Amino acid sequence: MKDAAIDKAKKIKIVICDVDGVLTNGSIAYGNYKDEYREFNVHDGFGFVLLKKAGIKTAVITSKSSVAVQRRAKELSVDMVCQNVKKKLPVFKRVLKRFRLKPEEACYIGDDLLDLAAIKNAGFSVSVPEAFAEIKASVDYITQKNAGSGAFRETAEFILKAQDKWPSILEYYSG
Numbered sequence: 001m002k003d004a005a006i007d008k009a010k011k012i013k014i015v016i017c018d019v020d021g022v023l024t025n026g027s028i029a030y031g032n033y034k035d036e037y038r039e040f041n042v043h044d045g046f047g048f049v050l051l052k053k054a055g056i057k058t059a060v061i062t063s064k065s066s067v068a069v070q071r072r073a074k075e076l077s078v079d080m081v082c083q084n085v086k087k088k089l090p091v092f093k094r095v096l097k098r099f100r101l102k103p104e105e106a107c108y109i110g111d112d113l114l115d116l117a118a119i120k121n122a123g124f125s126v127s128v129p130e131a132f133a134e135i136k137a138s139v140d141y142i143t144q145k146n147a148g149s150g151a152f153r154e155t156a157e158f159i160l161k162a163q164d165k166w167p168s169i170l171e172y173y174s175g
Contacts, residue, residue: 002141005124005158007162009163010162010163011123012105012159013099014059014107016107016109017061017108018061018088018110019064019066022110022111022128024039025147025148026147027039036066038072039148044153045075045076047155048076048078050157050160051159052077054169061095062082063088064084092121107122107124107125108122109126109151109152110127111147113132116135125139125141128143128151141158
């Protein structure tokens with residue numbers, strides 16, 4: 001399975017992911033005044049930076065709408081943010097069309113049934129260990145790191161290593 005995943009990762013030009021349950025641990029905290037809070041991991045954030053440095057686009061597709069998600073995506077220079085999405089496959093296709101990419105050039109990271117159609121259409125599909133059984137059975141790679149705890153960064157590194165871009169990343173940051 002790992003060799004097949006490496007072969008698929010070599011073709012990736014965009015990484016698209018869900019937010020809750022991928023970039024976060026899936027918890028949402030509510031404040032007294034309709035405030036909504038999410039906790040993001042800095043290592044995952046740096047995964048976005050590494051992908052951008054290597055020329056790989058990023059996008060998020062989430063079923064909820066959140067100011068926190070928009071703010072985090074802006075901080076990370078995410079190329080496209082799609083919120084309040086109930087059917088992810090048409091939006092997944094729209095993202096690919098915008099960047100003139102083919103499904104085999106897209107990685108999709110998801111954890112729940114809302115992600116299933118996009119996962120099945122992506123060239124390289126990834127889930128987190130906490131993902132539901134149907135999702136884990138449908139993906140090319142399951143991260144070792146948990147959702148909101150480095151799973152996105154692990155995926156970014158996997159792709160960069162498969163594409164032999166990791167040595168230049170290390171060189172850039174070591175010198």
